[in-house]
Amino acid sequence: MTNASQVLVTDFYEFSMAYAYFKENKQDIIGYFDVFIRTIPDSGGYYVFNGLHKFIDFIQNFKFDEDQLEYLKNTGQYDDDFIDYLRNIDLKLSVYAVKEGTPVFANEPVVTIIGNLIEAQLIESFLLQSVNFSSLIATKASRMVQVDSSKSYLEFGTRRAHGADASIEGARAAYLAGFDATACTEAGIRYGVPVAGTMAHSYIQIYDDEYAAFMAFAKVHPEDCVFLVDTYDTLKSGVPNAIKVAQEYLIPKGYRLKGIRLDSGDLAYLSKQARIMLDKAGLTDTQIIASNSLDEFTITDLLLQGAPIDVFGIGERLITSRSHPVMGGVYKVVASMQDGVVVPTIKLSDTIEKITNPGFKRLYRFYDKDTDKAVADLIALHHETIDADEYEIFSPTEPWKRKILTNYYYKELQVPIFSNGKLVYKVPTLEEVKTYHQQQMQTLWPEVKRLNQAHLYFVDLSQELFDLKNKLIAEKRAMAKRL
Structure with missing residues (x-):
């Protein structure tokens, strides 16, 4: 499959939404989208992030050819103006992602996409396909x-x-x-x-x-x-x-x-x-x-x-990852730019695991200074700063369970990949990714790597993000009651 053909490896509803944005003159609205999984395969303690290499190649070669445009036009769903828009599209996305080979955990934003709504929608399917399969097999291999x-x-x-x-x-x-x-x-x-x-x-x-x-x-x-x-x-x-x-x-x-x-x-x-x-x-x-x-x-x-x-x-x-053949990575909008301000948004659900974490965020990992072992991950709003000496973490689902971290250092896990459409990331060789993965696995305690009943690693929200999430939940539920 050539790179040119891959722009149509896209769910058809992405084009339907893109066309609606276009006709409503919303194509220039900037959206913020996160990729994350809700459940780790095989009830494991971690999964291995992978697939970024394919997505980078996809973005760098994103362009519709005339045969593809003709096909879309012949569906009868789109007018000539929209087809011309697709013909001249030049992706200006900004992308942040965890490095390939990093062991990560459920509900963590491993990729963040920032860009206009049409561009951000059209890359969704390929991004999820790349990350889901490659991460699934890397995780299965790692367990072995x-x-x-x-x-x-x-x-x-x-x-x-x-x-x-x-x-x-x-x-x-x-x-x-x-x-x-x-x-x-x-x-x-x-x-x-x-x-x-x-x-x-x-x-x-x-x-x-x-x-x-x-x-x-x-x-x-x-x-x-x-x-x-x-x-x-x-x-x-x-x-x-x-x-x-x-x-x-x-x-x-x-x-x-x-x-x-x-x-x-x-x-x-x-x-x-x-x-x-x-x-x-x-x-x-x-x-x-x-x-x-x-x-x-x-x-x-x-x-x-x-x-x-x-x-x-x-x-x-x-x-085939036979015991768990699907990696359920999802792509959710978490914010949009309105009048120069990032406005967070949230998706609600009767299933607590499906309630999203709103806003433009950062992902941090805390390490013990004495052992260099990872002790907790933190999802925080992008503008927040992390104290270098002491930080209180707590369970997002049981917030009365709290712990004061000391004697630690921390690292931000996401790094810039694209900035306004330009690749700013030095893509590592496969050997470098392999070595990096081995190093990162050494930072996990053996209990986290158990095949059965693995230790539940801490993935916490900052207090500010936690409060924002609950505020939005209350607002959206109150709005629903008024309908």
Whole structure:
């Protein structure tokens, strides 16, 4: 898909709203919009923000071509003046965002968009698509890596991904979050993700027997020999034949058997028995790679059972985030500019989690000076200042629960990305994002990273924002009662 075509990767109602703004002469009103999620996938303690790279590219290449304009005109929904407006549109958005790879939490504004209402609406769908999927897969991958970061993890999901783009972006997301390589070759050329692969059962079945298949492969790939050993019988055929080829060909030629892969059966039992056989044959450095519908919970169980697995190849349950396949990121207006003043707005709901936090805001993270661990996040109005020595935080839902923070330092998590349409952010390389993510994960307490019943990390509102929110709630409810 070309960049030009992506401007129509947009919900149709965005154009309907944009046209209404245009006809009502409201296109120059400046709106403030936040992106956030309400629920962390898999009931986890955090999620990994990702997808900013795609959105930056989208904004830089945002332009309607004549075929797209003709299509919109032929829908019969828009007049020529609006089509001309779209033809000449030149995005002047200002964008603030959390850096890719940052672990973040529910209800935090990870992206803030400031711009005229038409521009701000037309980029919504692509922004959410980019952030939702990429963050979902990065989060899932991070959870897997957190089980045991000393192991190696390979992304094997290309053939099970929901489309080509998902396979490529999923591979990038997994690598960012700590995976070592991907089977998706396109992710290698596009993003520089290391690529890796072994062999399929079909390769072995083409030969007269398993030994012949392994020997043929070894002669072509002696330096990178990983044999798939479960085509016929793992312990009676696969592993013995792998050992035989190593002893008869690889070792005499000065090579080592890099690994064997288990793709079926009881992976705990088979890996233990295979390890005994390999070690007895002097192949103590041969790695055992396991695949077959793995996820963080299966990996945890295998390691608890003492499975001597060195590398995990993870496919469908990562690339589709099977246990929680949707990241519910939303895009909500929080303020508008009226006569040079930022006027906050709020969305109400009978569901408390769906009541938005109003106004133009900043997102801060407090760190303990002694441990460098993150202790709390704070959402505050943009004009507020944070005391460097002492700050009182409290629960937004149970405001009587309060705590005085001391001995801390803090950082603002959002950074400027675009200013009035101009890119002002130095886009990091994928390796830099990966390193940054690893550093940021070290700032979280282990309790926050638990797979089950993770510690609830503090995400609080400033007193001024809290008071503003309650004031607007009271005003809007009073207004509704008068109707």
